[in-house]
Structure formats: structure tokens, C-alpha cells
Amino acid sequence: MYQVFNHIDFRYYIKCVHLCFGLKSNFNIWIQIIMNIVFILIAFAISAYIARLIIPRILLISFRKKLFDMPDERKVHKRAIPRLGGVSFFPTILLSCCAVLVIRTLTGYEISTLLASYILPEFLVLICGMVLLYLTGIADDLVGVRYRQKFIVQIFCAILLVSSGLWINNLYGIFGIYELPPVVGLPFTVFTIVFITNAINLIDGIDGLASGLSGIALLFFTILFIYQREWLYAALAIVTLGTIIPFFYYNVFGNPNRGRKIFMGDTGSLTIGFILSILAIRFSMYDNAVLHRVPDAIVVAFSLLITPVFDVVRVILHRARFGKNIFSPDKNHIHHKFLALGFSHRAAMITILLISAGFAAMNLLLLTRININLLLFLDIFIWTIMQLYLTKKINRKVAGSKA
Secondary structure, X not given: OHHHHHHOOHHHHHHHHHXXXXXXXXXXXXXXXHHHHHHHHHHHXXXXXXXXXXXXXXXXXXXXXXXXXXXXXOOOOOOOEEOOHHHHHHHHHHHHHHHHHHHHHHOOXXXXXXHHHHHHHHHHHHHHHHHHHHHHHHHHHHOOOOHHHHHXXXXXXXHHHHHXXXXXXXXXXXXXXXXXXXXXHHHHHHHHHHHHHHHHHHHOOOOOHHHHHHHHHHHXXXXXXXXXXXXXXXXXXXXHHHXXXXXXXXXXHOOHHHOOOOOOHHHHHHXXXXXXXXXXXXXXXXXXXXXXXXXXXXHHHHHOOHHHHHHHHHHHHHHHHOOOOOOOOOOOOHHHHHHHOOOOHHHHHHHHHHHHHHHHHHHHHHOOOOOHHHHHHHHHHHHHHHHHHHHHHHHHHHHHHHO
């Protein structure tokens, strides 16, 4: 009997048992991943459906109360258009997120207590900030708000956000800088939130541009957060994407003669800008708890926002160069340049969206192949050459028309 047992290799059976349990464990992990993706897709469908229901009601109220964005010499539209499309954004995002959380709970896939305690402060602060910006945007769209007052609200919302523990704590080697101390990272994050929020607001100059650029960024953020298994942030990104798609349809393809066209107004641009800044900062934040980390995350995050960010920087520098108030509106944004070259509104919008998608794709492809500082320099160089080329083309066209 001893000899029989002696010839049996129990290690083989132990390996078989471990393999079976390992397969079961991997199977459960994949089931969780698939279910999380399913819930994200459900969130997208809910948000798109709710936004599709709300926007026609906003159009109806706008026409009844005569709440229009009137054309002037600076604006590119030629007739009165309702500008309260952004009123639908925050309620749709909030309702969709709550609906998905309820569905998860009812189906037995509720958020774990540990994850909820970890991420709940960030989302509560996000809601508080969105409420403040939402009310400020409505006030600005209805009666007007001075830019100083809007800045105060934006700075306060940014301070609220960093107080929840969400801030840029690493530059991943940009200019040789890696880990940032709180005394530097916290004010830098506040500045970044305010800057991105205003960048989206300022780029909203022609139909579909702000929502299209935001949609591209939100789609990339959804994929990237899914890769990092940060499901709640992926849900926030795709819910916001689902919210702006119906608006994009009404804004770009809506017939103004039939009362089907609408603008997002400051209510929408401030809301979307704030959410994009949060997604960019969260993705940039170095966190050891994230298992599937994208390398040099800060470059990836902000490459998705290159067009609005670089455009605002260029416009501010241009105004300062000629001694103008950097907050005074003008017609020097990138979409104005394409319009000056004879592009139609839709052609200009599509061209700028392709440029933005091209920058994002280029940065993602080159991220692991070249140094992060060289990649940043390449972005700035390409953008500068493109702007100089557009300016030269415009000057030639103006000179030719005078000849």
C-alpha cells in the first residue's frame, strides 16, 4: 500500500485543483468586467434617451418665453436661436447615474462599500460644483453674469474638488518633474480646472464644435477608464457623451426655420468643461490603487483637449501682444480662421474635429516611443506651424481681395 501511494504524484493533483480554482477566479473576473461594461452601455442609452426627451421641451419653452441668443457683429449666426440647450445636461447626467446605480443594486452588482467610501467624496463634490456652475450658467444665459463673478464661482468649485483629494500629483517627467508636493499640485489643479472649463466655453463658437470636441474627448476617456477598470469614471464619461449626442443633432442638423435648432449656452459649456477637467485630472493623477495604469497619463489626458486648450492659449497671447483685454471677446479663434478662409460652418467644424482626433491619435501612438518632453514639443510645434499657415493663407486672401 505504501508503495502504491509512493508512486502517486500528489503534486499533480494539487496543481489540477489550483488550476480549476484559478480558472473559476478568472471566469468571475471576466464576468464582472463584462457586467460593468453592460451597465456602462445601459447608462449611455438612458442618458441619450432622457436628453432626447428634454431638448424639445426646452425648445418649446424658449420660443414661448422668447429666450434667444440674438445675432451681433461678433457672432456667426444670422438669426435668433434658443440658447438653453445646456439646461438639459446636468439633470440628464444626474438622473442617468442614479438610474444605473439603482439597476446595479437591484441586480446584485452594487458598488462595494470600500469603493463607495473611497470615491463618494469626489462625486459629492462633483455634484456640488456642477450645481453651482449650472445655476451660474443659467443666470448668464438669461440675464448675463460678469466674467469676474463667473471666475469666482469656478475657482470656488475647483477648490471644492481638490478638497476631496482629487488633484494633479505627478507630471510624469515633463520638464524633468515627477512627483508634485501639495503646495504646488493643489493650486496648479485649481488653475487647470478653471482653465479647461473656460476653454470649452470659449471654443463654443460654431455649431457642433464644443459638443463635437467634447464628444471625442469623452469617448476616449470612456475607453481609457474602462482599460484602467475605473468603472464609475467611465460611466460618468459615457453618460456625459450620451447627453450631448442629442444636443449635437439639434445644434448641427436642426432646422432653424422649423424651430429645431438650439445652442448649449454657458449652462452647457460650463457643465461640460467642468466634467472634462475632472476626468482629465483623475486620469492624470498617480494612484497606486489603479492596477492597469496607462503610462505618462497626463499627456494622454490633456492631448484629448489640445484643440480648446491650445486655442485659448494662443488667443490670450494674441490679445496680450496687442494690448487688448484678455477677457474681451474677438474673432480670432481657430474656427474664425477657417471661416475667414471660406469654409462653411459645418466644414470648419468637421476639419477642427479631425485635427483634434489626429492630435489624440498621434499622442497615443507615440506615447511609448518617444520622450514625453519631445512629444509635448512636437504638439506645440505642429500647432504653431498650423496657425502660422492659416494666418498666411488669410493674409493672402485679404490681399488678393483688395487688389
